[in-house]
Amino acid sequence: MKLSNSFIQSVAILVMLAELPEKSYLKSSEISQRMGVSHTYLQKIAKKLNNAGIIQSEASKTGGYSLNKSVRDITFYDVFKAVENSDSFLNNVKTDVIHTMFLSDKLVDKYGNLTLDILKEAENSYLSVLKEHSIEEIVPKNSKGELLIIDWPLFLKNN
Incomplete structure (x- = not known):
């Protein structure tokens, strides 16, 4: 289990979508332009986020992606x-190498299983921390503490 570029890029997509004005959409081409990633690659990531119900897709001339739930x-x-x-x-x-670390099956059972338990506990802790934090924590806020609103399509058009 390790984080890939897709994970970080997904987080970036969600922050951008969180900053959109209400009832606005951001096209995949606009997102890929801003992020500097391949349009095809971005669509693959967006499809996964859409399939998970995190974002929604509106297929129309003015459509694109938007959040499907609150950040x-x-x-x-x-x-x-x-x-x-x-x-x-x-x-x-x-994990069979554990058998070479100890001189008896009794020690393998005791310390080998303890080794595996420690690694499983580390994995569970990792996932637990991910569950404790929402994307809202990393979305910029204005002076009133409200989510910062950016008209990304307009910004990208002018830059």
């Missing part, structure tokens, strides 16, 4: 589940 209700874990391979830390790890 306070979208956790980093939700994004992680949507775009990352959710295999365990220990998936595809050969």
Whole structure:
């Protein structure tokens, strides 16, 4: 389990969508332009976010992507589940080497299993922290503490 560029780019997409004025959409071409990533690649990420119910897609001339729920209700874990391979830390790890670390099967059972338990606990802690934090925490706010609103299409058109 490790974070990929897709995870960070997904977070960036969500922040941009959170900053849109109400009932506004951002086209995938606009997002990819701003982020400096391939349009095709961005669409793949957006599809995963859409399939997870985090964002929605409006197919029309004025459509694009928008959030499907409040940023306070979208956790980093939700994004992680949507775009990352959710295999365990220990998936595809050969644990049979544990048998070589100890001189007896009794020690393997005791300390080998303890080693695996520690690694599973670390993984659970990692996922727990992702669940505790929402995307809202990283969306810029104005002087009143409200989410900063940016008309991204207009901004991108003028820059």
